[in-house]
Amino acid sequence: MNLDAKIPAGPLADKWANHKAKLRLVNPANRCKYHVIVVGSGLAGGAAAATLGELGYQVSCFCYQDSPRRAHSIAAQGGINAAKNYQNDGDSARRLFLDTIKGGDYRAREANVYRLAQLSTSIVDQCVAQGVPFAREYGGLLANRSFGGAQVSRTFYARGQTGQQLLLGAYSALSRQIGLGSVRMHPRHEMLDVVLVGGHAKGIITRDLVTGEVKAHSADAVVLCTGGYGNVFYLSTNAQGCNVTATWRAHRRGAGFANPCYTQIHPTCIPVHGEDQAKLTLMSESLRNDGRVWVPKVAADCGRPPADIPEERRDYFLERKYPSYGNLAPRDIASRAAKEACDEGRGVGPAVDGKRLGVYLDFSASIARLGEGVIRERYGNLFDMYENITGENAYRQPMRIFPAVHYTMGGLWVDYNLQSTIPGLFVGGEANFSDHGANRLGASALMQGLADGYFVLPTTVADYLAGVGLAGRPSSDGPEFRAALKDVNDRVARVLSINGNRTARSYHKELGRIVWDRCGMARDRAGLERAIADIRGLREDFWRNVRVTGGADGLAPELERAGRVADFLEFGELMCRDALEREESCGGHFRTEHQDAGEARRDDGRFAHVAVWEWQGAGAAQRRHEEPLRYEEVQFSTRSYK
Amino acid sequence: MAADTPDRTLRLKLRVWRQRAGSPGAFEEHELAAVPVTASFLEMMDMLNEQLVRQGREAFAFDHDCREGICGMCSMTINGMPHGPIPGVTTCQLHMRNFRDGETITVEPWRARAFPVLKDLVVDRSGFDRVIQAGGFITVRTGSAPEANNTPVPKTVSDEAMDAAECIGCGACVASCKNGSAMLFVGAKVTHLSILPQGQPERERRALAMVKAMDEAGFGNCTNYGECQAHCPKSITLDVIARLNREYVRARVKEFFSTTGKPRKGGD
Ligand SMILES: Cc1cc2nc3c(=O)[nH]c(=O)nc-3n(C[C@H](O)[C@H](O)[C@H](O)COP(=O)(O)OP(=O)(O)OC[C@H]3O[C@@H](n4cnc5c(N)ncnc54)[C@H](O)[C@@H]3O)c2cc1C
Numbered sequence: 041m042n043l044d045a046k047i048p049a050g051p052l053a054d055k056w057a058n059h060k061a062k063l064r065l066v067n068p069a070n071r072c073k074y075h076v077i078v079v080g081s082g083l084a085g086g087a088a089a090a091t092l093g094e095l096g097y098q099v100s101c102f103c104y105q106d107s108p109r110r111a112h113s114i115a116a117q118g119g120i121n122a123a124k125n126y127q128n129d130g131d132s133a134r135r136l137f138l139d140t141i142k143g144g145d146y147r148a149r150e151a152n153v154y155r156l157a158q159l160s161t162s163i164v165d166q167c168v169a170q171g172v173p174f175a176r177e178y179g180g181l182l183a184n185r186s187f188g189g190a191q192v193s194r195t196f197y198a199r200g201q202t203g204q205q206l207l208l209g210a211y212s213a214l215s216r217q218i219g220l221g222s223v224r225m226h227p228r229h230e231m232l233d234v235v236l237v238g239g240h241a242k243g244i245i246t247r248d249l250v251t252g253e254v255k256a257h258s259a260d261a262v263v264l265c266t267g268g269y270g271n272v273f274y275l276s277t278n279a280q281g282c283n284v285t286a287t288w289r290a291h292r293r294g295a296g297f298a299n300p301c302y303t304q305i306h307p308t309c310i311p312v313h314g315e316d317q318a319k320l321t322l323m324s325e326s327l328r329n330d331g332r333v334w335v336p337k338v339a340a341d342c343g344r345p346p347a348d349i350p351e352e353r354r355d356y357f358l359e360r361k362y363p364s365y366g367n368l369a370p371r372d373i374a375s376r377a378a379k380e381a382c383d384e385g386r387g388v389g390p391a392v393d394g395k396r397l398g399v400y401l402d403f404s405a406s407i408a409r410l411g412e413g414v415i416r417e418r419y420g421n422l423f424d425m426y427e428n429i430t431g432e433n434a435y436r437q438p439m440r441i442f443p444a445v446h447y448t449m450g451g452l453w454v455d456y457n458l459q460s461t462i463p464g465l466f467v468g469g470e471a472n473f474s475d476h477g478a479n480r481l482g483a484s485a486l487m488q489g490l491a492d493g494y495f496v497l498p499t500t501v502a503d504y505l506a507g508v509g510l511a512g513r514p515s516s517d518g519p520e521f522r523a524a525l526k527d528v529n530d531r532v533a534r535v536l537s538i539n540g541n542r543t544a545r546s547y548h549k550e551l552g553r554i555v556w557d558r559c560g561m562a563r564d565r566a567g568l569e570r571a572i573a574d575i576r577g578l579r580e581d582f583w584r585n586v587r588v589t590g591g592a593d594g595l596a597p598e599l600e601r602a603g604r605v606a607d608f609l610e611f612g613e614l615m616c617r618d619a620l621e622r623e624e625s626c627g628g629h630f631r632t633e634h635q636d637a638g639e640a641r642r643d644d645g646r647f648a649h650v651a652v653w654e655w656q657g658a659g660a661a662q663r664r665h666e667e668p669l670r671y672e673e674v675q676f677s678t679r680s681y682k
Numbered sequence: 683m684a685a686d687t688p689d690r691t692l693r694l695k696l697r698v699w700r701q702r703a704g705s706p707g708a709f710e711e712h713e714l715a716a717v718p719v720t721a722s723f724l725e726m727m728d729m730l731n732e733q734l735v736r737q738g739r740e741a742f743a744f745d746h747d748c749r750e751g752i753c754g755m756c757s758m759t760i761n762g763m764p765h766g767p768i769p770g771v772t773t774c775q776l777h778m779r780n781f782r783d784g785e786t787i788t789v790e791p792w793r794a795r796a797f798p799v800l801k802d803l804v805v806d807r808s809g810f811d812r813v814i815q816a817g818g819f820i821t822v823r824t825g826s827a828p829e830a831n832n833t834p835v836p837k838t839v840s841d842e843a844m845d846a847a848e849c850i851g852c853g854a855c856v857a858s859c860k861n862g863s864a865m866l867f868v869g870a871k872v873t874h875l876s877i878l879p880q881g882q883p884e885r886e887r888r889a890l891a892m893v894k895a896m897d898e899a900g901f902g903n904c905t906n907y908g909e910c911q912a913h914c915p916k917s918i919t920l921d922v923i924a925r926l927n928r929e930y931v932r933a934r935v936k937e938f939f940s941t942t943g944k945p946r947k948g949g950d
Contacts (some may be wrong), residue, residue: 091824106745107811109851110753126831162825168828171820171880182835198844204752205847211821219815229807242857249801279747313720318728319749425751428768428775429722494824544729544733590740593701595801597731598741 041296041654043667046455046518047151052134052673056155059456063216063499064506064530071096072077074505075260075513077232077244079286081108083203083486084469085265086210087493088501093217095498096339097660098503100257101214102226102246104281109211112279113489114265116203116336117324117422119185119195120167120486122160129182131192133157135179137452138674140484143189143370144449144477145627146676147640149454149650149669152474156484159491164196166494170209174198185312187482188325189681190313195483200324200421206486210493228598232531234262234290234465235524240288241465243521245528249600252593254532256525258516261501264290265493266471268448271305272608272615275562276550277309277322277444284611285606287471290672295433295460296652296665297474298453301586301619304480304628305561307333307374309387310429310439311398320444321429323401323422326365330406330415331439333358333378339385341395341532346388346438355383365681372479372640373681375443379561380638382442389440402438434520443561447485449476449628450618453652453667458492461652464508466501468492473650478627532592535602544602547582551575553607564632568620572613579609614662620650621664643675691716692778695786696730698742709788716949719779723766724749724756726778727789746801751775754850757857758803759790764854764913772852772915775839792857796864796900807853809899810867817891818871820881833879844871848916855910855918861902866910868896869922876879886933893930 048059066074074097078089081103089101103111125131136157141148168174168182175183176194183276184193188220198205217223226246235256243258266286270276308323334356336342341349346607357377362369378399381387389398407415416423423434430440434665437562451473452460458474459466469489476484514520554574558567585591588602624647634641649666656662701707714733717726724746731741747755748881756773760766766776775846781787795806847870855866872889875881881888904923911920 041800087824094823105747105753105755105853106807107754109814110747110755112748112753114753115748124830151709162827165827165830166822166824168830168833169820169822169880171843171875171878171879173840173847173874174812176835176837177839178837180836183830198847200849203751203843204850206782208847212814213822215815216819216821217812218811225811277755280749281747314718316718316721316725316729318725319722321750387759424770425775428751430772431777431779498824541736543732545732575877587735587738589738590736595743595804597743598735653940 041298041461041652043453043461043652044455045149046457049148049267050455052150052154055151056158058200060499062088063177066502066506068096072509073096073510075100076261076263076501077102077243077257078263080265080267080469080471081211081214082111082113082265082267082469083207083210084113084493085263085487086207086214087490088263088265088468088497089223090210090213090217091494092501093222096222099217100125100224100226101223102229102231102648104228104249104295106227108214108225108227109208111207112282113203113207113486115279116486117322118326119187119197119202119483120163121187121194121207121483122164122195122196123157124161124164125259126182127193133160135192136160136194139190140475141674142479142483142679143479143481144678145479145640146477146644146648146674147626147669148477150671150673155496156475156488159495160487160494163487163490167206170178170197170212172205172209178361179425185326186329186368187512188328188368188374189481190349197326200419203486206490210490215534220647231266232289232528232603233541234293234462235295235526236293236462237520238520240463242506242514243516245524250595251556252596254525254528256513256516256521257373258521260505260513261466263466263468264452264471264473265467265469268451269611270445270448272551272612273445273556274315274548275312275320275556277306277320277365280318283607285604285607287467288607288611290452290462290465292655294655295462296453296654297450297614298650298652299450299567299618300615300653301559301622301629302449302478302627304371304447304449305375305443306371307378307443307448308401309444310426312392314392316452318446320637321425322444322446323426323439324439325371327401327419327422329589330418331367331401331403332356332448333367333374333399333401335381335386335388340464341384341459342388346400348559355381356388362489362681369681370479370481375561376630376638378443398440398442399626400438400625401441403434404438407435445512447480449473449478453650456529457503457505458496464504466497468497478629488540521617532599534587535606536588536592538586538588540587542585542587544586544588544598544605547578547586548608549600550578551609552669554578555612555615562632563619565620571616572620575609575613575616582606582609592614608661614653618653648676690719692781692783692785693779694781697788697949700742701750701802703801707799707900717778719777721778722774723748723760723776723778724774742803743801746774750776752850752949757792757805757852759792759857761788764792765915767851769912770915772918775860781810792853794853794856795803795902797853797856798860810853810864812899813864813868813895814871815891815914816887816895818875820875821884835879837916839877843874843878845920846870846937849918850916852915854913854915856901858909859902859912860909861905863904864896864901864906865923866914868892868920869926870918873922873925876929885929886936889926889929889933890937913929914916
């Protein structure tokens with residue numbers, strides 16, 4: 041497996057400019073002769089499809105929702121980072137770069153992260169010009185808030201709906217291209233395979249979710265922006281349809297999968313309330329600007345109403361443990377601290393399965409200082425959402441929060457051009473592994489998705505197209521396409537034929553429990569080994585015993601679910617194997633064997649690399665490869681937020 | 683209200699719409715026991731579907747995705763009300779604590795001429811996308827944007843734009859309107875873009891193009907029932923319809939006068 045990251049030579053700050061100057065171009069008159077498939081219409085895919093269309097390429101864009109505007113980027117709440125230094129608090133591209141490398145616990149690629157920090161400012165310009173109504177000061181200029189892992193205020197936001205507004209911006213640019221005919225949109229289509237011709241990605245297989253038709257599409261290049269795989273945990277803050285299918289199918293065709301064990305557990309989510317729950321809801325990290333996290337000092341107080349617990353009997357544990365960042369400690373650290381408090385029996389809220397899994401996020405001090413009106417203006421929609429779900433009013437009593445799966449730093453391996461190990465297959469947004477190392481800082485995913493979509497992919501895909509030339513596009517009824525169609529149809533037939541006695545959802549739930557317990561906030565060798573064995577058993581049982589009703593003609597929600605669960609059952613095992621092999625703790629990957637009194641202990645000697653897994657065929661174990669991380673500018677150091 | 687714990691459960695009778703493409707459709711009745719009051723409405727529907735699959739029967743198709751009230755995918759008419767009985771809430775954010783033990787709940791798809799049923803509770807809302815494609819944007823090529831703080835926008839203007847921009851495009855406004863009008867949806871987008879300085883150059887063009895596309899997509903006229911405002915999960919108000927009307931008239935007037943002017947010279 042060739043893992044040449046193709047990092048350009050020269051000083052870090054000049055790499056992207058030098059590289060762009062060397063990339064090949066496609067003559068404007070020739071662009072319409074190239075066809076690019078973009079799978080995904082979130083920030084990454086929507087921005088890429090719109091921009092490629094604008095440049096004159098013929099683009100086909102796919103998403104599984106009924107409209108590109110509904111991609112899960114829509115749910116992002118808190119904000120997007122950009123090194124504008126509007127606050128005059130010492131920000132710069134270099135500082136954003138350093139924060140991101142440190143936040144990622146020294147497991148991200150320097151050159152990619154620096155480029156991301158540089159592009160961040162153009163993103164905000166672009167979005168403002170599109171009409172994104174970011175929060176503003178009374179003088180009419182843009183406002184900022186702070187986010188975890190940074191000591192500057194560089195986060196731009198639109199109330200608690202930043203993702204929605206950014207996505208509507210990208211969607212409007214995309215819609216314009218659809219109206220002009222340069223982008224053909226295929227909503228309600230699920231990608232089920234990538235097709236390779238002569239070793240290059242030249243098309244995809246999709247199922248039309250309305251008619252049930254399985255079809256081949258050919259192109260000169262394929263771009264996957266299909267989001268993260270957090271739903272392997274069943275309960276997560278992801279949308280119900282979020283899946284690993286697109287990236288997993290690409291992996292099975294030869295794309296290396298990088299760092300699958302790097303998953304982010306977000307500290308501020310609404311606690312689990314019961315067995316039939318299908319979804320966890322995030323309460324934006326921005327709340328930690330004005331909320332204080334605490335639990336009672338002693339377990340005996342945990343059942344008391346919070347108002348009855350006096351100040352001196354409360355443990356503001358983040359402020360105590362991490363005085364310089366306090367409640368704004370990075371996510372992995374804040375999550376582990378909450379878990380620890382609950383493991384010590386100091387959790388709050390109703391017990392589920394005999395355990396109280398929750399900590400308080402208390403706004404009373406801020407309300408007293410700023411008034412309820414200010415808090416309402418900043419977070420009103422989040423407080424409303426909290427009340428809808430829990431029936432509790434967080435202006436009157438503290439919120440209860442607990443960590444939940446939120447983001448996946450792992451993904452398909454890509455080089456500096458965002459090209460996977462399959463030539464012609466590019467990957468952007470959360471679907472790739474590139475920029476966040478072992479932990480992502482808040483407000484950085486929106487930035488990365490838009491940097492990839494607006495600025496990186498359109499440039500690097502063009503370079504690939506110029507390189508392969510115009511003779512490259514095969515017909516969609518060639519032998520490779522027919523073989524892939526047959527594979528997909530066979531799989532559908534197989535899953536429908538089992539007619540066993542367990543629902544696909546029940547397998548998903550069980551898988552989720554296995555990986556949450558053993559590959560969640562804390563992991564160890566014995567637990568991971570057991571998880572791998574259990575997942576294998578569950579997968580075998582699935583293929584013997586799953587029951588899918590409703591057939592495959594037309595809208596078939598149970599068939600869709602079964603296909604996604606089947607892929608999660610393969611992927612879950614790889615995630616655990618990756619966690620097992622990485623014998624260190626870093627960022628969101630916490631191996632209990634490797635710690636210094638609760639703080640992650642990295643092993644830079646053995647693990648300063650990206651782990652990349654290569655598919656070896658069904659039934660065979662994947663092979664692990666390494667891309668060493670060479671730092672030119674940054675010194676490895678122990679991450680401290682104390 | 684009784685204590686809100688998963689232990690408190692409801693037994694429900696459900697009348698749910700079943701329809702295959704091309705056929706007329708009818709209600710099917712089901713009973714569901716032990717629904718926790720802490721469950722969301724869609725979690726209740728998941729329970730029903732799980733029960734059906736276990737019995738070897740077909741699950742109901744319904745649209746849903748983010749389940750946090752922002753993607754606009756969920757679209758059920760519950761006891762005759764789009765998104766159910768609680769104001770300012772989508773179906774996915776409606777929780778079972780708002781229903782009574784033993785209650786009969788009727789679940790239907792959006793009902794509107796411009797939203798044909800695809801299956802069961804799933805409708806085709808692509809008309810909304812066509813309206814946006816016609817003009818619901820500000821033309822700005824990637825990379826050509828000026829520095830963001832070069833154009834100050836008064837906070838009040840930006841806040842008002844945001845109020846309108848919060849629309850999630852779910853279609854409850856259309857489903858609740860006797861005429862199947864999309865004026866609240868279109869008005870929200872036109873308001874958002876026409877009051878921002880960035881939206882000025884295309885202001886008239888946008889209003890005319892979007893209204894034309896709205897009519898072509900088969901949405902009805904607005905006759906001021908106000909049901910759309912009452913059922914909008916994001917509480918978007920009729921003000922946006924008033925503004926849409928003003929923007930449209932303004933654009934028509936400008937169009938009239940501009941066509942009487944001198945022809946423009948071609949470029950080079
Ligand atoms: C609740 C929540 C809050 C967040 N808040 C923030 C925040 O404040 N700041 C921040 O920076 N980040 C935040 N994030 C993270 C961030 O929103 C995401 O990482 C980012 O939006 C992902 O964008 P994307 O374009 O990669 O993928 P998505 O937006 O998930 O889009 C994926 C696209 O791929 C399509 N797709 C997927 N699979 C298939 C398939 N098999 N076939 C066809 N199409 C497919 C989907 O239809 C969709 O169009 C948040 C995430 C969540 C869940």
